Structure formats: structure tokens, C-alpha cells
Amino acid sequence: xxxxxxxxxxxxxxxxxxxxxxxxxxxxxxxxxxxxxxxxxxxxxxxxxxxxxxxxxxxxxxxxxxxxxxxxxxxxxxxxxxxxxxxxxxxxxxxxxxxxxxxxxxxxxxxxxxxxxxxxxxxxxxxxxxxxxxxxxxxxxxxxxxxxxxxxxxxxxxxxxxxxxxxxxxxxxxxxxxxxxxxxxxxxxxxxxxxxx
Numbered sequence: 334x335x336x337x338x339x340x341x342x343x344x345x346x347x348x349x350x351x352x353x354x355x356x357x358x359x360x361x362x363x364x365x366x367x368x369x370x371x372x373x374x375x376x377x378x379x380x381x382x383x384x385x386x387x388x389x390x391x392x393x394x395x396x397x398x399x400x401x402x403x404x405x406x407x408x409x410x411x412x413x414x415x416x417x418x419x420x421x422x423x424x425x426x427x428x429x430x431x432x433x434x435x436x437x438x439x440x441x442x443x444x445x446x447x448x449x450x451x452x453x454x455x456x457x458x459x460x461x462x463x464x465x466x467x468x469x470x471x472x473x474x475x476x477x478x479x480x481x482x483x484x485x486x487x488x489x490x491x492x493x494x495x496x497x498x499x500x501x502x503x504x505x506x507x508x509x510x511x512x513x514x515x516x517x518x519x520x521x522x523x524x525x526x527x528x529x530x
Contacts, residue, residue: 336368350375355423355433359469360450361385362487363399363411365515370415379417380431380438383424385449389417398489425451439463443471443503445496446485452503465511466522471499472529475517482529485516500530 340350350372358366358381369379369389381389388395392414400407425431427442437460441452452471454463473482503512508523 336371339368350377353377353434355380355431355438357433357438357453357467358382358385358389359452359467359471359515360447361388361395362447362470363395363414365469367411367414370417373417373421374415376421378421378423380423380425380433380440382440382442382449382451383426386422386424388449389414389422390419392416402487427451441466441502443469443499444490445492445499446470447487447490448492448495450499452499454506462507463510465513466503466506467513467515468503469515471496471503472512472514472520472525473517475514475520480528482517482525500526 343350353372354377356369356372356377356379358369358379360366361381366381366389373379379389396413399411403410423431425440427440430437430439432438435458437456437458439454441454443450443452447470450469450471452469453467454465455467456462456464470485473484475482503522504526506522508521508526510522512520512522512525514520
């Protein structure tokens with residue numbers, strides 16, 4: 334169902350899934366990467382943290398963990414993700430940069446919410462620094478119409494000391510750039526970090 338919704342949004346922009354040059358994943362939790370296999374079947378390579386890569390290829394442990402968290406409501410929220418052919422998965426180490434669609438994407442390892450978590454900066458080739466940072470869940474969630482930041486704490490991976498180190502890494506970025514929260518939209522990085530801690 335999520336894939337169809339994403340396709341409808343792309344279609345409204347005149348884009349088909351196969352037109353995408355890459356799918357950049359912050360982490361492999363199903364609310365962030367559950368449709369990745371559908372895009373990969375359309376020929377779109379998936380860029381992900383090295384710890385997450387094997388679970389996109391063989392998602393049985395990811396499915397089992399998600400079922401354990403959500404119990405009988407798993408089917409209401411998710412369907413089982415499609416396995417991705419190994420050649421379509423690109424494991425990206427901390428600090429590595431990939432070029433996708435004429436943009437430079439750089440991986441910042443940001444564990445705490447999940448051990449396999451990256452934030453990704455993006456910049457055009459003529460920029461002097463990052464234009465934005467996509468933060469996944471490392472900067473929490475903000476509900477629509479609210480400024481309250483809630484902290485997603487999955488039972489298996491939560492690591493507060495690692496999370497603090499991740500926040501320090503993000504503080505090294507220019508404070509005025511947009512931080513794009515998966516659950517919360519566009520925020521100003523420095524202001525959001527100040528509110529987060």
C-alpha cells in the first residue's frame with residue numbers, strides 16, 4: 334500500500350519509479366525502507382548503512398523483529414518487505430560520498446535509534462557545503478501542528494550514549510541548513526538540535 338502511495342506522489346510530479354537514480358535509506362525500519370524492494374525491482378539502486386544491507390537482501394530477521402514489536406497489529410501497519418537482489422544494494426560507510434542524479438550525498442553514521450542509521454547530507458556539485466541533511470529518526474519526530482519533539486525508542490537498538498555522539502556529529506554541520514525529519518518535515522538544524530537536547 335505504501336509503495337502505491339509513493340508512486341502516486343511521484344506520478345503527480347511526472348516521475349515514474351524507474352526514473353529514480355537511487356534510493357537513499359537512513360535506516361531499514363519498515364516505516365523508512367519498507368518499500369525499498371519495490372523500487373529496486375524497478376531498477377533503482379538502494380544506498381544503505383553496511384549493517385542494514387544484509388537485511389534488505391534477506392529480510393526475515395527484519396520481519397521477525399517488526400512482528401515482535403507490533404504483534405497482531407503488524408499487518409495493519411506493514412506488509413512484508415520484498416527481498417532486494419544483492420547487486421541492487423549499495424552499502425555505504427560513514428563519511429563516504431555517492432553521486433546520485435547530479436547531487437552529492439554524504440553518509441553520517443548516526444546510531445542511537447538504530448545501529449544501522451545514517452543521516453545523509455545532500456549538496457549540489459557547485460555548493461561550498463551541504464544544502465540540507467536528511468535525518469531519519471536521529472532527531473526525533475514532530476507531529477503535525479506541534480513543536481513537541483518525541484523520541485522514537487525501538488526496544489532492540491536504543492543506545493543513549495551512541496545517540497549523544499550522533500547529535501555531536503550533526504552539530505558539526507552548518508547550523509542554518511534545513512534538517513529534513515522523516516516524521517516532522519523541514520526544520521532548521523541548529524534550532525532543532527537546541528530544542529532536542
